[in-house]
Amino acid sequence: MKWPRCDSGCVTFGFLAAEVYGRTMAYNYDDLYKTTPNALGDPTKTFVDFFSRRDLGQGLRVLDVGCGQGRDALFIAELGHRVVGVDLSPSGIADLTASAQKQNLAITGIVADITQFTPEGDFDILLIDRTLHMLDAGPRLKALGRLIDHVAPNGWVLIVDESSNIAGFKTVFDAHCEQWSTEVAKKGTLFLKRS
Numbered sequence: 001m002k003w004p005r006c007d008s009g010c011v012t013f014g015f016l017a018a019e020v021y022g023r024t025m026a027y028n029y030d031d032l033y034k035t036t037p038n039a040l041g042d043p044t045k046t047f048v049d050f051f052s053r054r055d056l057g058q059g060l061r062v063l064d065v066g067c068g069q070g071r072d073a074l075f076i077a078e079l080g081h082r083v084v085g086v087d088l089s090p091s092g093i094a095d096l097t098a099s100a101q102k103q104n105l106a107i108t109g110i111v112a113d114i115t116q117f118t119p120e121g122d123f124d125i126l127l128i129d130r131t132l133h134m135l136d137a138g139p140r141l142k143a144l145g146r147l148i149d150h151v152a153p154n155g156w157v158l159i160v161d162e163s164s165n166i167a168g169f170k171t172v173f174d175a176h177c178e179q180w181s182t183e184v185a186k187k188g189t190l191f192l193k194r195s
């Protein structure tokens, strides 16, 4: 089957809706993950490039929000970082933790709804790959505001999402009390560094 793609390359089914853990999602990723191993394929190139082009060292705390089956979380943990992956889909998190165990990687999986979720502690990198677009505009910006409270000084926020959502994300950083410098802001990609 050929999955419909949004402008940032994500699978999107705006015309379908499903309930997962009492929450209506535009598309039921839990069902997809149940039937399809590695449903979304290779890690997102933008993130692979970010991690390969910078001397980040090892052992960073990375929070992958809406991690799915963990295509990004797994490659980041393979580089020696400690990853917490959060997703609404129990199947996605089960696949993530099974892969992490098999490869002995430092990954913790959490099943949670990010409209309600508050991370424990601070992270050096907050990564959100094609997840925020799945929320309505109000909860989307509220969730982002709550998540960026948990980025450590000198930490990063790496977002890939619908291009049309990027301007709204910027308003969240502008309103935030910490200082942020924008490193990348182009079609569907927003990378910022906290000072």
Ligand SMILES: C[S@@+](CC[C@H](N)C(=O)[O-])C[C@H]1O[C@@H](n2cnc3c(N)ncnc32)[C@H](O)[C@@H]1O
Residues within 6 Å of the ligand: 010, 011, 023, 025, 029, 030, 040, 065, 066, 067, 068, 069, 070, 071, 072, 086, 087, 088, 089, 092, 112, 113, 114, 115, 128, 129, 130, 131, 134, 135
């Ligand atoms: C397009 S997929 C991207 C998955 C992963 N980031 C990747 O790129 O492989 C969107 C993900 O967001 C998750 N998601 C949607 N709404 C969510 C919510 N309210 N809380 C947590 N995860 C959510 C879905 O379960 C799905 O795994």
